[in-house]
Amino acid sequence: MPTSHADVVTEHASRYLQQLCKHWAHKFPVAFDSSHGTIDLSLGRAILDSDAGTLHIAVTADEAGSLERLETVVADHITRFAFREELI
Template identity: 55%
Template structure:
């Protein structure tokens, strides 16, 4: 399974983590706290998030890695309309 990671600088990491998890909790298996989240989309597709005071770490595990990276980034960017976020995905292992 392919895995990648992006660390996004933002002081609102916990807010975005919680928004994303709440958003998808109606359709998928989601567990989260203010600092950690896990979204299981099924079929081996999982997103794990960690928030601290300076950044949001996002790890994606999926057979169609680029697609899930884009979907996750697009959702977070929509939540963060007041600031410009940059996602740079790197292989994670």
């Protein structure tokens, strides 16, 4: 299955991880704590890990043609939650 990785430099990595997981928990299977989260979205799976200054994201699409859309969905949500800062 096609997979993509991204690292988002932010002091709020744990906060954004938890916000993403809580946001999608009403619609998709989600498991998370303050430093690790797994979200089983309709297009594939997102695995999130946070450390002191980085949110690590891995997305795995169910189908090759879905990877770009899955990346966009996750990135758009992170950008919305982090509207107060410029993400790297």
